[in-house]
């Protein structure tokens with residue numbers, strides 16, 4: 001680093017320059033992490049101090065004491081500045097962001113809330129629990145038996161075409177399906193339990209649909225099943241009218257149109273009188289005065305046989321509908337995709 005004779009001035013000048021720089025950097029430091037770095041930079045193995053120390057042996061003997069004193073002075077000043085700064089930082093609580101000022105007003109922490117689909121699901125489940133129903137859940141990937149066959153859709157039955165199914169290859173030669181409806185859970189519930197059964201099944205279902213304003217390949221259903229001795233269609237009509245009125249917050253009229261489902265006989269599509277125009281006709285109900293809600297019917301005896309119930313002894317009804325549709329109707333949401341785009345501007349409204 002230094003040649004004999006002129007080395008002393010160079011080394012002391014280098015130390016002085018470094019010292020000024022170091023002291024100013026230490027003074028500006030606001031965190032103990034940076035202070036540690038400065039300690040390494042100005043006192044550590046790769047520091048100027050170390051270099052000067054090593055050059056000491058190359059100096060003329062009479063020059064060494066003066067440079068030696070300069071080294072000591074440098075080390076003491078830097079070490080003292082660092083120690084002083086450390087104490088200051090500790091007293092003020094370290095990082096400025098760690099300082100707790102108890103006089104500040106509390107920060108407003110938004111807590112978030114349930115998604116509208118979850119809200120609607122919980123509200124409906126509450127209504128049914130109030131009517132004495134229990135809640136059941138089941139797998140979203142299920143076998144063909146539970147999704148179709150036990151529900152009276154034999155292989156090749158044309159009604160299977162009503163539900164465009166997503167099949168899952170399980171790799172062992174058997175197919176599984178993404179359930180096309182929540183009805184497999186009805187079968188699973190009846191297998192596990194003897195009548196009477198009063199159960200509602202909320203859950204996610206899947207169909208091979210193209211996303212548009214009203215269709216989505218993933219949506220939610222809620223269905224109900226009541227099985228007991230001497231259950232009649234009158235019980236079904238009353239139950240559906242009761243939950244629709246509770247959900248829409250006013251007394252609705254109901255309409256049942258004959259329909260077909262493999263697992264119920266007779267079957268019907270049910271509708272509520274439009275809650276926006278009270279049946280007069282508006283845009284929401286397409287001027288009909290009625291809002292189509294879902295399907296229902298009396299449980300087919302073949303379904304009872306598949307789960308080991310005696311259709312001569314018990315009877316029952318089932319109904320189901322889409323949760324998205326209920327939410328769209330009640331809150332005037334135009335497109336089903338709004339539920340799945342995670343746009344907070346939409347979600348925050350509910």
Ligand SMILES: [Zn+2]
Pocket residue numbers: 274275276277278279280281282283284285286287289290
């Ligand atoms: Zn209307």
